[in-house]
Amino acid sequence: MSSQFELAQNPTDVISAVTFSPYTPTRLLVSSWDKNVYLYDTQDGPGGKMIQKYEHPAPVLDVCFGRDDNEAFSCGLDWEVRRINLQSGEQTILSTHDQGVRSVIYAPKHRLLVSGSWDSTLHLHNVDQPGEFSTVQLESKPFSLSVSPTKLVVAMANRGVNIYELDALASATGKGGVVNVEPWQRRESSMKYMTRAVACMPNDAGYASSSIEGRVAVEWFDPSEESQKRKYAFKCHRQAVDGQDVVYPVHALAFHPVHGTFASGGGDGVVALWDGINKRRIRQYQRFPSSVSSLAFSGDGKYLAVGVSPGFEDGQDDIPEGAIKVFIRELADGEAQGKKK
Template sequence: MFGGSTFPPGTNIPNPNKDFEVVAPPDDTVSCIRFSPGCLPQTFLIAGSWANDVRCWEIQQNGTSVPKDQKMHQGPVLDACWSDDGTKVFTASCDKTVKCWDLGSNQHVQVAQHEAPVKSCHWIKAPNYTCLMTGSWDKTIKFWDTKSPSPILTINLPERCYCADVRYPMGVVSTAGRGIIVYQLDTQPREYKKIESPLKYQHRSVSIFSDKKGDPIGFAIGSVEGRVAIQYVSPQNPKDNFTFKCHRSNETVNGYQDIYAVNDIAFHPVHGTLATVGSDGKFSFWDKDARTKLKTSEQLDQPVVCCGFNANGQIFAYAVGYDWSKALFGSAPGILTTRVGYAGGSLAGPTYHQLGDHTETVDVEYDPNQTTYEVLLDMFWKNHDPTKASSRQYMSAIFYRDEEQKKAAEDSLKKEQKKRVKRIATSIVPLIEFTDAELYHQKYLLQRHTWLLNTLDLDPADLIGSRAAARLNGYVNGYGCLSTFQDEASRFGLNDAQIQYVQRFDMSSSARPKLLVIGAISQNKGIGKNGTLPWTLKKEMAYFARMTKTATEPGKRNAVIMGRNTWLGIPEKNRPLKDRLNIIISTTMESTDDPDVRVCRSLEDVLDLVSRPPLSDALDRLWVIGGEQVYEATLQSACCHRVYLTRIFKEYDCDRFFPDWDPSAFDLIGDQDVPEDVQDEGGILYKYEVYQKKSNSSS
């Protein structure tokens, strides 16, 4: 087990599974671990890390480790692999190079080059050739004989390489945008087929499995949404392919689970069972054929980031490390700047490797006209497990600056405790001093996007105080809303190429929430009078209830989104609207413990809320039901998908009206659930219309 790398010297490292810890681990989070091939008489283990190094240990039969050596890159090491004879190790790095570590001569020389960070490397041993396959964020995979400075073959990818695996004669590459491409490696590498992803969210790990003869026949692929897909390349029966949920909290709060990324997958070399590791701090073993879970570990202090079996399957290794890439606050409404650092301890001048009794924390500057301290506290509770006891370095804590913040934090904790079974372990303590973390930790994810940083002319020293950097750090991590980003892009001075680059990170039209406007309007565009409807149309109300209640996906429910006045206009006995999640947009309403009600300050807050687990996994259709300002904001949003209008052919005395909008940006379409004929109810005529936003329209 790795883990000591992310704890300061002298810390008692949590080890609830009583596993063996390697001696002299890396100084930063481990990115990959690989055991030596079975042809060697000894068992060696290598690990690449974000400390720019790769290290090697000999693993003894009794579980102890002996450090052998280490080599360096100019950037974090993202992947590593062994040659088939165990004499060489290949290392792929963010410095855009791949190096060969010859264990006999102890030389570490460059053998491959890309135009962007190299995400994967795999050694291929074929009957008629041997080569190194590398995958990069430059949207290529390349094949090298390691003796030539030029690749023997380059294959272009549709997107950046996110993860890959090779088991001759099969190769599998997963790209950004959830692409899956299978390659045939016999005679020479070539594309075999593209497979549509069975997963809805970004892939993070892939591992090939074999049949009883040892021939590769499929792969397992894991996503950031706590789910794994078992996929056969040529299934005898389509039902052979399936997905299963994993790395999710056992307990639910108001019917929802905490969901974590599947960071790595490894198959047992003898039994064919598989291991998964996740950001919930656990590893689990599974039997894919029986479709059952065999065992789950005790929870560790931090995410488990990677894993692997040795050649005979008798040793399982895993690495534990902190994820500096979290950027939740950066793109939230009203956030000005963010910076990570250390607080709460007595050691003067703490550093990442000499932390003393300090806690890693984030300092958030916000605009009180756009958001509140209470909103930030709500984000804090929703995006980690405050009941989990951790070491001082990673403990859950709120550092307050004054008595007002202290009281708000204490009140917020009391409210949150009522929603939970376990006791919350969060500490609420005064902020005495905050020390900035090292520059390489600031806007950690954004710093991986060197092209974007270079074109923005952002120096690492500017990352702490830059509002653009704080916002972009959130956007490139998939947080925030596309429409909000588009509004801010011009203020930040982003050009078209930079905007297109950022928009690829889970803010595409397929990934963004789709808002459905529904409402009835009179001939003079009226929608209400004195907080109520000026007409009584029971059949039209039944249509509204049927449309907003009916979910298209089993096990999910719809949401209705409304302003405060629309909420208050619903008779109290009917609030909240049944069988739907009620989301109210208001700057004055207090949040509630009702599991069927959420309160947000803006439409952007709503989009952020429904875009993240658990609601992204629990909700189906998002209906916007009024009033006037909420309708207007939705029609202007890039997330507006359809408008369901009931046109009443009569004028009414109204004080609220449907906003002006551009029907030319929409197509009038049919919907099988919507009647096409003119309706007559008590002599009042009306007609249902459905408009869908044109694919090339923008807001």
């Protein structure tokens, strides 16, 4: 049986990210425009329990776990990349960008923390040597970052996608200053419109990306012609309103860690599950109260966290009561499984 509930203590402003701990499948971090990072135990009592919140000087745009359950990294509109000790609450600044920092992501095998800023740079941090970081110059603003076991995918404002090898990035961390790390591959987005999100397949084979124009593309890393022929894009997150096809941005993507299927979340308040290999939708959930801004599967694949907040697709700037929530869905056996061969 699958079941779904809403977290008892939600952020008070737009949710920028939800992310589960890779070590404990019930520990969840949520970052928000209300200048806080929240830590929850999603299974402690009905509605879960907020363990602690960590205040920042400005809206927080992203958060991730680090080397263990008690370490997190955050970034946001104060231009800074921070380490948070989740036990003591102590925050340490690891680096400062020249503009707001959109994304922060940790690659555990390489002990590598990467931040992506609207100043069109990446900062590479070796988490075992805090205070040292190197800068990689990008061609455009990075909108979304995702890591696979060996690669970092950077989706940029110019519709460019840079794919880096984590080995090359990790070896550049100790050099300091601006480093010249050439992407393993440079690609152009398969979609005509601006990229919203990118997510890597857990099996290291490729990635999915989504656009502001209700589309998702699936492609593979393997540069061979045969493999590149397999890439495709499809329409989703569209609703018929008064006989018109209304197209919504696809804000969020997340791959299931066990089955390799993926979830998409849109401005229409809908979450859908997809089998990317067999090109079919597995299921679509009932509409959430507002736009789906962020998605994350737990490390064991049993839970899906859905961050819901107004995406202002309707042109309304004020936030209605009850529009900001985090839902936790407990998946039934096989709920996220692809088509049997």
